[in-house]
Amino acid sequence: MSDxxxxxxxxxxxxxxxxxxxSYGVWEGKPDEELLAPFIVTRxxxxxxxxxxxxxxDLLARVxxxxxxxxxxxxxxxxxxxxxxxxxNHEGFGRVLMTTGRLVVLNLYLRDINRFGFESLSVLAxxxxxxxxxxxxxxxxxxxxxxx
Amino acid sequence: MSDxxxxxxxxxxxxxxxxxxxSYGVWEGKPDEELLAPFIVTRxxxxxxxxxxxxxxDLLARVxxxxxxxxxxxxxxxxxxxxxxxxxNHEGFGRVLMTTGRLVVLNLYLRDINRFGFESLSVLAxxxxxxxxxxxxxxxxxxxxxxx
Numbered sequence: 001m002s003d004x005x006x007x008x009x010x011x012x013x014x015x016x017x018x019x020x021x022x023s024y025g026v027w028e029g030k031p032d033e034e035l036l037a038p039f040i041v042t043r044x045x046x047x048x049x050x051x052x053x054x055x056x057x058d059l060l061a062r063v064x065x066x067x068x069x070x071x072x073x074x075x076x077x078x079x080x081x082x083x084x085x086x087x088x089n090h091e092g093f094g095r096v097l098m099t100t101g102r103l104v105v106l107n108l109y110l111r112d113i114n115r116f117g118f119e120s121l122s123v124l125a126x127x128x129x130x131x132x133x134x135x136x137x138x139x140x141x142x143x144x145x146x147x148x
Numbered sequence: 149m150s151d152x153x154x155x156x157x158x159x160x161x162x163x164x165x166x167x168x169x170x171s172y173g174v175w176e177g178k179p180d181e182e183l184l185a186p187f188i189v190t191r192x193x194x195x196x197x198x199x200x201x202x203x204x205x206d207l208l209a210r211v212x213x214x215x216x217x218x219x220x221x222x223x224x225x226x227x228x229x230x231x232x233x234x235x236x237n238h239e240g241f242g243r244v245l246m247t248t249g250r251l252v253v254l255n256l257y258l259r260d261i262n263r264f265g266f267e268s269l270s271v272l273a274x275x276x277x278x279x280x281x282x283x284x285x286x287x288x289x290x291x292x293x294x295x296x
Contacts, residue, residue: 085245087235097233097245102286103293104250138250145251145293 005121006032009076010128014039014069021061038062039124041117049115055092063116066128067096073132074098074105078139080146082106088113098135102148105135153269154180157224158276162187162217169209186210187272189265197263203240211264214276215244221280222246222253226287228294230254236261246283250296253283 071082
């Protein structure tokens with residue numbers, strides 16, 4: 001069971017997002033779990049991170065990869081791609097909207113972007129899958145808007 | 149007729165947005181037309197502006213004021229506030245989504261943000277009013293989603 005999170009649709013899409021940035025092939029031999037290691041932030045690590053600081057580009061890339069993977073897993077589940085739009089202020093607070101056609105499938109307020117991360121791989125997998133489920137429920141509620 | 153654009157709902161909201169940033173009262177005596185002058189960019193001025201450059205904060209503030217005014221004029225017209233979310237890359241390309249409830253009322257792709265501006269006050273007024281009309285038409289098409 002310990003490798004189950006890596007087999008979920010959301011995490012597979014996330015791994016693909018991370019590997020897509022490997023322009024020089026340096027991660028080719030790396031296992032998926034190692035590639036996802038920067039997404040895992042334990043409670044103890046979190047306590048040592050600053051709340052307010054200019055988010056670094058690698059962190060912003062991870063946040064973008066995370067929501068892109070949600071949108072792609074949504075497409076796998078529903079046939080409709082979720083397009084994320086993220087807006088962050090320089091203190092790491094912000095919003096993510098994910099849209100499908102004319103429908104807002106996710107409307108998220110982000111805080112503490114500098115502490116972005118998950119306790120474990122299974123928490124990461126659950127969180128991603130939960131967002132996909134939430135977006136899918138919104139599509140089922142307003143299917144014609146999602147296709148408009 | 150020459151002052152008519154200043155009397156339109158959209159332009160009145162835009163003036164209010166600009167005046168709201170006047171924390172120190174330095175623009176109190178200034179006429180509206182003077183406050184809106186930075187929004188007016190003639191074709192000749194445009195040609196002299198760089199296409200790709202880091203947008204300066206004043207310019208970004210104007211773009212945000214413009215879309216905030218669209219959202220507020222939409223509220224005046226429909227009772228539903230349009231909330232803009234803007235995402236720009238550092239080269240001045242980007243997107244604006246305006247949402248009302250769960251509905252995307254505007255989905256705009258921006259180019260050339262460094263050249264943001266309008267030929268004249270009446271072009272500015274028409275452009276703003278046109279976006280309000282477009283957003284209103286989308287609300288009329290999917291009223292229950294706009295209230296979700």
